[in-house]
Amino acid sequence: MIKVKNLYHSYSNDTNYSVEDINFEVEKGEIFGFLGPSGAGKSTTQKILIGLLPLQKGEASISDYNIRSPKEELFNLIGVSFEHPNVYRKLSGLENLEFYRKMFSVKTEDPMKLLRMVGLENAAKKKADGYSKGMLQRLVFVRSMINNPKIWFLDEPTSGLDPNSASEIKKVIKEKNKEGATIFLTTHNMYIADELCDRIAFINEGKIELIDSPRNLKLKYGEKLIKVEYKENGKLKKESFSMVNDKDREMLNSLISTGKIETMHSQEATLEEIFIKVTGRGLK
Amino acid sequence: MNRIINIFKRDISSSVRDFLILYMIIAPVLLAIGLKFFIPSATSASLQFALDSSVGNEVIEEFRRYGNVEVYSSIGEIEDRVNKIDDIAGITLNDKGNFEMVLEGNETHDTKEIPQKIIRSIVGKEELNVGYFVRDIGIKMSPIAWIGGISLIITAITIGGILIGLNIIEEKESKTIMALNVSPMGKVEFIIGKSIIGILIPIINVFIILWILNMLDVNLIMVLIMTLASSIIGVVIGFLIGVTSSNQIAGIANMKLLFLIVGASIIGAILLPETKHFLLYWIPTYWSFIGFKGILLQTITWGQVGVYITWILALTILIFLLFKRRINKGLA
Numbered sequence: 060m061i062k063v064k065n066l067y068h069s070y071s072n073d074t075n076y077s078v079e080d081i082n083f084e085v086e087k088g089e090i091f092g093f094l095g096p097s098g099a100g101k102s103t104t105q106k107i108l109i110g111l112l113p114l115q116k117g118e119a120s121i122s123d124y125n126i127r128s129p130k131e132e133l134f135n136l137i138g139v140s141f142e143h144p145n146v147y148r149k150l151s152g153l154e155n156l157e158f159y160r161k162m163f164s165v166k167t168e169d170p171m172k173l174l175r176m177v178g179l180e181n182a183a184k185k186k187a188d189g190y191s192k193g194m195l196q197r198l199v200f201v202r203s204m205i206n207n208p209k210i211w212f213l214d215e216p217t218s219g220l221d222p223n224s225a226s227e228i229k230k231v232i233k234e235k236n237k238e239g240a241t242i243f244l245t246t247h248n249m250y251i252a253d254e255l256c257d258r259i260a261f262i263n264e265g266k267i268e269l270i271d272s273p274r275n276l277k278l279k280y281g282e283k284l285i286k287v288e289y290k291e292n293g294k295l296k297k298e299s300f301s302m303v304n305d306k307d308r309e310m311l312n313s314l315i316s317t318g319k320i321e322t323m324h325s326q327e328a329t330l331e332e333i334f335i336k337v338t339g340r341g342l343k
Numbered sequence: 344m345n346r347i348i349n350i351f352k353r354d355i356s357s358s359v360r361d362f363l364i365l366y367m368i369i370a371p372v373l374l375a376i377g378l379k380f381f382i383p384s385a386t387s388a389s390l391q392f393a394l395d396s397s398v399g400n401e402v403i404e405e406f407r408r409y410g411n412v413e414v415y416s417s418i419g420e421i422e423d424r425v426n427k428i429d430d431i432a433g434i435t436l437n438d439k440g441n442f443e444m445v446l447e448g449n450e451t452h453d454t455k456e457i458p459q460k461i462i463r464s465i466v467g468k469e470e471l472n473v474g475y476f477v478r479d480i481g482i483k484m485s486p487i488a489w490i491g492g493i494s495l496i497i498t499a500i501t502i503g504g505i506l507i508g509l510n511i512i513e514e515k516e517s518k519t520i521m522a523l524n525v526s527p528m529g530k531v532e533f534i535i536g537k538s539i540i541g542i543l544i545p546i547i548n549v550f551i552i553l554w555i556l557n558m559l560d561v562n563l564i565m566v567l568i569m570t571l572a573s574s575i576i577g578v579v580i581g582f583l584i585g586v587t588s589s590n591q592i593a594g595i596a597n598m599k600l601l602f603l604i605v606g607a608s609i610i611g612a613i614l615l616p617e618t619k620h621f622l623l624y625w626i627p628t629y630w631s632f633i634g635f636k637g638i639l640l641q642t643i644t645w646g647q648v649g650v651y652i653t654w655i656l657a658l659t660i661l662i663f664l665l666f667k668r669r670i671n672k673g674l675a
C-alpha cells in the first residue's frame with residue numbers, strides 16, 4: 060500500500076538531510092510503526108508521504124498513486140491525524156467536522172458518531188477554543204476518520220492524552236485496522252508501538268536502523284531474563300537471571316532443584332531497551 | 344462548487360465570531376450613518392417639492408417626474424414643511440387659481456428655479472430642458488457627500504481584501520490549511536472560495552452605503568461593475584497580506600501600509616491639480632476613485648468606465664504576476 064524508496068529530504072535544500080535514504084514498504088491491512096526519538100524525522104517522512112512536503116529525492120507511492128503528483132482520488136483514500144491539533148478555534152468541534160467532511164467526494168461518517176466515539180459528544184457544540192489539549196487531540200484524531208480512510212496516517216495519536224482516552228484511541232485504531240485499514244503510525248512511545256504495530260521501523264537521526272515485528276525484535280535483541288523470588292534463611296530474596304549467561308543458568312537450576320522458589324517470571328526486554336542497544340540512544 | 348461555497352461559509356461564520364473582524368465588516372456602514380449627519384441636506388441631491396393637494400393630480404404627477412413630492416392639504420402645513428432645515432419648494436394655488444411658490448429664502452438656485460420651469464411647462468409657456476436639469480443636479484451634490492461617499496466605498500472594498508487576508512492568516516496560524524491540503528480540495532477551489540468574502544461583502548456594503556447616503560439614483564450597473572473590478576484588487580492584496588504575514592499582528596502591520604497607499608490615492612486625487620494626476624496612475628484605487636466620482640456625479644460615460652476598469656485590471660494583473668510565486672508558495 061505504501062512504498063518508499065531511497066527517500067531523502069532537506070529543509071534547507073542542501074545535503075543537510077533531515078531524513079536520509081529511507082526505504083520501506085507497508086502491506087495492505089498492516090499497522091506499521093515509525094518509532095524514534097524527537098527530531099528523528101518521523102513527521103518529516105509522514106509529511107512527504109501525504110504531500111505536505113515536496114518529494115525532493117527518491118520515490119514514494121501510496122496505493123499505486125505516485126505521490127510526486129498526487130491526485131484528488133488519493134486524498135479521498137487517506138486520512139491524516141496531525142501531531143499538533145490544527146482545528147478552527149472559532150468553530151465548534153461539530154462545525155469543524157461538518158466543514159471538513161464536505162471537502163470529500165466519498166461517503167463520509169456522521170460527525171456526531173465520531174465525536175461520541177472519543178467522548179466529545181457533550182463538547183460538540185462548544186467552540187474548539189475552549190477545548191483542552193487532550194480534547195483537541197481527540198478532535199483531530201476523529202477528523203482524520205471522517206472519510207473512512209483506507210490508508211490512515213497517525214502522527215503521535217495518543218501524545219498528551221490521559222491513560223483512559225489513550226486506551227480508547229488505541230481501541231479505535233485496532234477496530235479500524237480489523238475493518239481493513241492500513242495504518243502508518245509515528246510515535247516515540249514504545250508501549251504504543253509494541254501494542255499496536257505489526258512491524259516497527261526504528262528511526263534515528265533521519266535513518267531507519269531496522270524494521271521488524273515487535274516479537275522478532277524481542278527474540279533477536281532482547282536478553283531474556285527470569286525474575287525469581289525465593290526464600291533463603293527465612294528471608295524473601297529477589298534475583299534476575301539471564302538466559303544467555305551460563306553462570307546465571309546454573310544458579311537458577313540449583314534454586315529450582317532446592318525447591319525454594321516462591322515466584323518465577325520470564326521477562327522480555329522492552330522495545331526501548333532494544334532501541335538503545337541498536338541505536339545507542341534512548342527514545343526521549 | 345460545493346467546496347467553494349463551504350469555504351466561503353466557513354469564512355463568514357469565523358469572521359463574524361471575531362469582534363475585530365465583525366467590526367471591520369460593519370464599519371463602513373456605521374461611518375456612512377455618521378457621514379449622513381455631516382452632509383448638508385443630503386436629500387437635496389434630488390429635488391423636493393411640497394405640493395398643496397388643491398393643485399390637482401395631474402400637476403402632482405408632473406412634479407413627481409422631477410423629484411420627491413410631498414402632498415399637504417393646507418398652506419399652513421406647507422409652510423411648516425418649507426421651514427424645516429432641508430431644501431424644499433412649496434407650491435400651492437392662490438385665490439385666483441394661479442400657482443404660488445412658498446420659499447424660506449435661503450434655498451439654492453435650483454430649488455427656486457426648477458419648480459418655476461416646471462410650472463411654466465405645465466401652463467404651456469415653455470419647453471422644459473430635461474437634459475440640462477439632470478446635469479445640474481449632479482453638480483449640486485455637496486463635495487462632502489461625494490468625497491465622503493467615495494472614501495467609504497473604497498474603504499469597504501479595501502476591507503474586503505483585509506477580510507481575505509485575515510482568514511488566510513487564520514488558516515496558516517492554526518495550520519488548518521495543512522488539513523485542507525491533505526483533502527481532495529484543489530488549490531483553485533481554495534483560492535476562489537477564499538475570494539468570495541472579499542467581493543461579496545464590499546458589494547453589499549457599497550449598496551448599503553449608497554442607500555444610507557441617498558445616492559441610489561445613480562447608474563447602479565456602473566456601480567456594480569466598478570465595485571467588482573475594484574474588489575479584485577482587494578482580493579489580490581488580501582492574498583498577498585495573507586501569505587506574507589505569519590500572524591494577525593504582522594497582518595495588521597502590513598495593512599497599515601496598504602491603507603497608506605489607498606489613502607494617498609484618494610487624497611492625491613482630491614488635492615492634486617488634474618495635470619499632476621499621472622503621479623497616481625500606478626495606484627489601482629486612484630482609478631476606482633475617479634470612476635466612482637464620475638458615477639456619483641453622473642458625469643461618467645460607459646467609455647470612461649471601460650478605460651478605468653482596464654487600468655484597474657491591468658494593474659491588478661501586474662501585481663498578481665509580480666507576486667504569483669510568493670502567493671503560490673505561501674499556500675503550500
Ligand SMILES: Nc1ncnc2c1ncn2[C@@H]1O[C@H](COP(=O)(O)OP(=O)(O)OP(=O)(O)O)[C@@H](O)[C@H]1O
Pocket residue numbers: 070077095096097098099100101102103104142247
Ligand atoms: N519546518 C522545518 N524547518 C527546518 N527544519 C525542520 C522543520 N521541521 C522539522 N525540522 C527538522 O527536521 C528534523 C526532523 O524533524 P521531525 O519533525 O520529522 O521529527 P520527529 O521525529 O517527528 O520528532 P517529534 O517526535 O518531536 O515529533 C529535526 O531535526 C527538525 O529540527
Ligand SMILES: [Mg+2]
Pocket residue numbers: 101102103142214
Ligand atoms: Mg513529529
